[in-house]
Amino acid sequence: QVQLVESGGGLVQAGGSLRLSCAASGSIFSINGMGWYRQAPSKQRESVATITRGGSTIYADSVKGRFTISRDNAKNTVYLQMNSLKPEDTAVYYCNADVRTYLSGPRYSDYWGQGTQVTVSS
Numbered sequence: 001q002v003q004l005v006e007s008g009g010g011l012v013q014a015g016g017s018l019r020l021s022c023a024a025s026g027s028i029f030s031i032n033g034m035g036w037y038r039q040a041p042s043k044q045r046e047s048v049a050t051i052t053r054g055g056s057t058i059y060a061d062s063v064k065g066r067f068t069i070s071r072d073n074a075k076n077t078v079y080l081q082m083n084s085l086k087p088e089d090t091a092v093y094y095c096n097a098d099v100r101t102y103l104s105g106p107r108y109s110d111y112w113g114q115g116t117q118v119t120v121s122s
Helices: none
Strands: 002-007 010-013 018-026 028-039 046-051 057-059 067-072 077-082 091-101 109-112 116-121
Touching: 002 091, 002 109, 018 028, 018 091, 018 116, 028 067, 028 077, 046 067, 046 077, 057 067, 077 091
Parallel strands: 010 116
Antiparallel strands: 002 018, 018 077, 028 046, 028 091, 046 057, 067 077, 091 109, 091 116
């Protein structure tokens, strides 16, 4: 019904930058919140940044001032600009969206992307 496809991950040196993208497609009626989460080896998945349809944002303390989340509602796409990357940012990054489909009535459901690896070398 709904697919979220991430792109933009890779290997970068500490201090470098990457930009992640996540495009949602399918029978989408509307999308409320969108966000980025990450999971490092042997750690729980954690929220990195979220953004409402209106553009309000929340960031994890560990990324404030370095990461910027944005979205293009017309394209059903969310972005994560990551600057001043640190080795501790190494993780699989997942896109999340709260989606109402044409088949779901008024109900919104959570959808997840497959994840994209970000590796920061020291």
